[in-house]
Amino acid sequence: MAAPALVALAHGSRDPRSAATIGALVDEVTKLRPDLTVEKAFLELSRPGFQTVVDRLVRKGHEEIVVVPLLLTQAYHAKVDVPRAVAEATARHPGLKITTSRILGLEAQFLEILDQRMREALKAARVRELDALVLAGAGSSDAVANQSVARLARLWGTHHRLPVTAAFASASPPSTGEAVRAFRAEGRRHIAVASLFLAPGFLPDRARELALEAGAVAVSDPLGAHPELARSVLARYAVGAVELVPV
DSSP: OOOOEEEEEEOOOSSHHHHHHHHHHHHHHHHHOTTSOEEEEESSSSSSBHHHHHHHHHHTTOOEEEEEEOOSSSSHIIIIIHHHHHHHHHHHSTTOEEEEOOOOOOOTTHHHHHHHHHHHHHHHHTOOOOSEEEEEEOOOSOHHHHHHHHHHHHHHHHHHTSOEEEEESSSSSOOHHHHHHHHHHTTOOOEEEEEOOSSOSHHHHHHHHHHHHHTOSEEOOOOOSOHHHHHHHHHHHHHHHHHTSOO
């Protein structure tokens, strides 16, 4: 029996750079597991849509699918949009088995990716010293989702022995600009901002703009199609695939 197909499900964006980055991440997953059927899909704004991908997999004869949500926090998209999309697909294809894995989330090992992106940003800006860091996430009306970003920020700060604060591009204060200005009010002048986003788009761009306006010396790029993220996608898939095995 063939292994379940893997659908890496992202939110989607009008910014074409976002879909391209998600596609590159899925390519990394495929390189690691060329034996699997791996597809990218989007909830909205980008193509292919999730229902389109499911329909295509069913036509090809797939009877089992593991959906891996490419989401960093357990907020509205994870709690509402993804289950709704999966329920619709299941209703449209009786007999199709679909399980949804845990979201990609915020793993401690992702700090290594943040560090790599930050080194790249500091090199480009010719900055050699820092006295504060800001970890910029998308932001949510869900306090628990924001707290997960704040926890990762504290862990990152402990690792580097620097003061770190979490900031958000929408829905929750502080903004990246506010976070940078707060550090500058303490007399700190070498403040860098790390972009805790999977891919480029409006929110990362806004976070960058506000940070630089406030005096940040460098802003890193989003996490992007990093092999560590691809390995995490496969780890989520493996757990989901086990859940499809009859007991």
